[in-house]
Amino acid sequence: MESANEMTSSLSFASSSYLSNGSSIHHVSASNVPEPGVNLENLSLNKLSGNLERLLLDKEYDYSDAEIFVEGTPVGVHRCVLAARSQFFHELFKKGNNNSTNGDKPRYLMSDLVPYGGVGYEAFHVFLHYLYTGKLKPSPPEVSRCVDDACAHDVCRPAINYVVELMCASATFQMKELVLLFQRRLLNFIEKALVEDVIPILMAAFHYQLDQLLSHCIERLVRSDLDSTCIDKELPDEISSKIKLLRKKSLPEAESSVEEVDPILEKSFRRIHKALDSDDVELVELLLSESNLTLDDAYALHYAVAYCDPKIVKEVLSLGSADLNLRNSRGYSVLHVAARRKEPSIIMALLTRGASASETTLDGQNAVAICRRLTRPKDYNENTKQGQESNKDRICIDVLETDMRRRNSMSANVSTLSPSVADDLSMKLDYLENRVAFARLLFPAEARLAMDSANANSTSMYTGLLASKSKGSSGDLREVDLNETPTVQAKRLQSRLQALHKTVETGRHYFPHCSKVVDKFLDDDMPDALFLDKGTPEEQKTKKMRFTELKDDVQKAFYKDMENNNRSARSSSSSSSSSPKSGVTYKARRKF
CATH class of the missing domain: 3.30.710.10 (Potassium Channel Kv1.1; Chain A)
Known part of the structure; x- marks a missing residue:
């Protein structure tokens, strides 16, 4: 560096x-x-x-x-x-x-x-x-460079953040000679870095009252094409007001009328954005219909991807009227914005809806390159113990790279089941429920993303056609409605089967290495789980005992996870869910 x-x-x-x-x-x-x-x-x-x-x-x-x-x-x-x-x-x-x-x-x-x-x-x-x-x-x-091999590591975000951290320490602990040194270094970043990456420098200068550094940052933002919405959201009010005022003064009089935005239109955009801030997508629809605007006119999806809860992003996507490859004034698509935010659930939601990971920004960076230039080797190479949450930065990069490699081709062996199982709905459901449950234990972050993408949590879990509220169950998850007609039951089971199929497909598509580990785990620990009636009576008894033990352990852990998910349903999907301990014997996780 x-x-x-x-x-x-x-x-x-x-x-x-x-x-x-x-x-x-x-x-x-x-x-x-x-x-x-x-x-x-x-x-x-x-x-x-x-x-x-x-x-x-x-x-x-x-x-x-x-x-x-x-x-x-x-x-x-x-x-x-x-x-x-x-x-x-x-x-x-x-x-x-x-x-x-x-x-x-x-x-x-x-x-x-x-x-x-x-x-x-x-x-x-x-x-x-x-x-x-x-x-x-x-x-x-490991903390002052990014994981993009094409980067010179002189003005990438990790390089800037590292010096900002040193500046914060030096200013707080009153080491004046270091403050002067790191201020010079940060001044060198300002003209070379992306304008978004100047914001953390500006915030440090503002907080620690480094006037020279602050004035240079403000000048850079005044000359940039950073939109006023971003300035309002990212900066203190007094700084954003100063930047807007300086921009107006710097505009030639002849161009002022051309650059001026219709105040009524701008007010409508702000109302839509405020509705998104309030998590009120119904109000967004109402405002769009009243103003005769579209989601694209207000760049509503760009805004939601940048600043809103992932669930709100999915609700906006469900409206079905937003152009996923629309570029904003800076030439960024919604996937480019999502890559900068580094929220895996949002990236997956956009990709599954058809966003293109190969599209590039005006300076030639695709979503993968954006993610890589924001990620430190320390985070990307972090060793995650089995059953713990994987690093979000690594997941974002892996998801985007996998999608680019396999954009139009699903794995040939997606959701492959034994021929003897294919004819039995209950056996297929049993297999898929256990497979997904094991995935949740081994790779909680990846499994949760796959289930969210497939909306698997919106369907009721299958626990056996004759299951009743049994010992160790929680709530009504295992309760069967005795008044349910066969037709309604079949629809419910088919819906669950489709959700589980999609979960497994999504997992194989975006997390192929994790899927291989789950395959190996099931092959090693449950080789005869689906053929329990084969062998001698003693062998059958041993198989059934082993299968029952594994299934009970997985289901207990799965119920516990679902209870925790229900409690945190209103929180961001980026929050960590608990990783329950069970009697299942874990194997060593492979690197991927």
Whole structure:
């Protein structure tokens, strides 16, 4: 990264100053005598820097007396070092800490220390290393680069966010020399970066009152083609008002009449957007009919994809009148906007409705490239334990790439069932219910997305034609209506079967690696689940016991998940659902 050498060499301990041209740490033995011409003071300071670094990095020298929790991970620090280097920490430690009990180390939360902007684990370690040694380490590539191989990593979003984090730490902890350094670096980003990526720089400058940086950000936004809706939604009122005023002043008088938007039309657009903010799609329909406007006229789907709950996006899509490949004033389709938001359920909803992942922006970026340039290697390569939520950034990229590869071709073996099962509706339902339930246990995030896309939660779960409210069931999920006619029952079962088929198809299409793991899991653990009557009486008994155990474990966990989903039905689909523990023996998850 371009900034690595600049930031590493810009600051170092030196005689009578914190600033120097920088030099690497020299590991000098105590018995060595400095050569003629060597500055003894610089040599001593370098040695001191190395010794203090040992306190920070070497576990053998861990004499820390306080902990700061960053992203859930404790970081041991020495209060005397931090207090001597930062007036902020001096005042903090003077107050004491109420979180320590029975003589434990005082504990602090980074989210409390830096309430605005946030500082990640890697950025804090770089900042802490400077406090101890006077030297800045190179930027960690796992958080300061993106996962787009074609990117130069000089102005991608992770590179900007990393420096913004360092700026937040430096400003909060009152390290003026670092504030000046990172302000210069952020100034270099402003003209090169996408205008959307200038917004986090502007917000940091606004919050920490960095006037020079703020004025440069405002100038860039005034000259940009960022629409007024985005400016209103993303920026503080005083900043958005200032940008609009400067834009009006900068327009030549001859062009002012051409650029001016009909105020009545603009008011109608705002009312539609406010209705979307209120999650009121019925009001949106009413406003459209009253004003004789369309969803496309107001860019309502673009707005919903950018700012609304995923369920509202699906409701707008269900109206059926929005052009999925319509471009806004900046040349972005709704899928481009969704890629910037990085919400998997919205991306899948658009793709299943026919949005094209291969369409590019005016600068030649498709949705996959947009997602990749927003994603850090740390997030993309995150190791997720089996049964835990997968990283959303990784899911977005995988879904888009899979759709591009297999746009017009579903897997040839979609929902393939044994010939002996194909003739039996109850056996097919039994198989699919268990398959989906196992998928929910092994890959909760991916399974939930597939079920949402197939609207599987809108159909009642099948638990057997003769099932009644049995022990361990929850609510009326397993309750059978004895007054239900055979015709109504058949319709209900067929509806459920279609939803499950679509769930499995969606899973195979967008998450082929996960589907293979589920296939392997079922093949290994339930090879004879559908042929329980074969073999000797003892073998049949063993098979039926094993199948019953597995089915009961899966169904109990499935009911628990469904209860949790019902409680959080009004929340964003991006919120994490619980991953229940059951008696099922998990296997190692494959990387994909």
